[in-house]
Amino acid sequence: MKNILIINAHPDKESFCFALAESYKNGADLVGTDCKLVHLIDLKFNPILTYGYRKISELEPDLVQMQKDILWADHLVFVYPNWWATFPALLKGFIDRVFVPGFAFKYRENSSFWDKLLKGKTARLIVTMDTPSWYYWFKNRSPGHNAMKIGVLEFCGIKPVKIKVFSGIKASDEAKRKKWLEEVKKLGEKQKKIRLFLN
Numbered sequence: 001m002k003n004i005l006i007i008n009a010h011p012d013k014e015s016f017c018f019a020l021a022e023s024y025k026n027g028a029d030l031v032g033t034d035c036k037l038v039h040l041i042d043l044k045f046n047p048i049l050t051y052g053y054r055k056i057s058e059l060e061p062d063l064v065q066m067q068k069d070i071l072w073a074d075h076l077v078f079v080y081p082n083w084w085a086t087f088p089a090l091l092k093g094f095i096d097r098v099f100v101p102g103f104a105f106k107y108r109e110n111s112s113f114w115d116k117l118l119k120g121k122t123a124r125l126i127v128t129m130d131t132p133s134w135y136y137w138f139k140n141r142s143p144g145h146n147a148m149k150i151g152v153l154e155f156c157g158i159k160p161v162k163i164k165v166f167s168g169i170k171a172s173d174e175a176k177r178k179k180w181l182e183e184v185k186k187l188g189e190k191q192k193k194i195r196l197f198l199n
Helices: 016-030 061-072 089-098 133-140 143-156 174-198
Strands: 003-008 034-039 075-081 105-107 114-116 122-129 161-167
Touching (some): 016 174, 034 061, 061 089, 122 143, 161 174
Parallel strands (some): 003 034
Antiparallel strands (some): 105 114
16 A cells, blocks of 8 residues: 655645645545645644754654654645745745755765665655746756755655646636646545555
């Protein structure tokens, strides 16, 4: 059985990201996948890495549970909006506090290399934005995608990392959003096929 953890990082409970996260879970549940959905706004934690890596702050109970959930999961799904060409502060703070040395990675003594402690997991990024996808890549070189995919997840050994983008959110109508929700639901349903293939 493949375990899936969905992490919704939009702070607004009435946002389209909330609907996308729920739709993915509905698809995964439909095919019998063991799936958990967490809304970061519901967690209680300090998003500031107060001492950097000089001294790791004690994790709040919600973050302790999130580390357990990440270890439990075979596949991670991050749902979030693209703000200022990257991801929300809520997600950045979550990553800073949770993906710490000893859990997500470990630096080697007297070496420029590191151990990737989350190997064997895969991930999917579901990103909403107003900027057209082609412009985000051509003009900005997709900094938010690169930061999450390469700088965070692959750095910790999680791969492959696939990205699904929904752009033009502000101008989208109800019919368009309904179509997008169905697309995301099908992504959740596909996890059964992937699981059967791996078995």
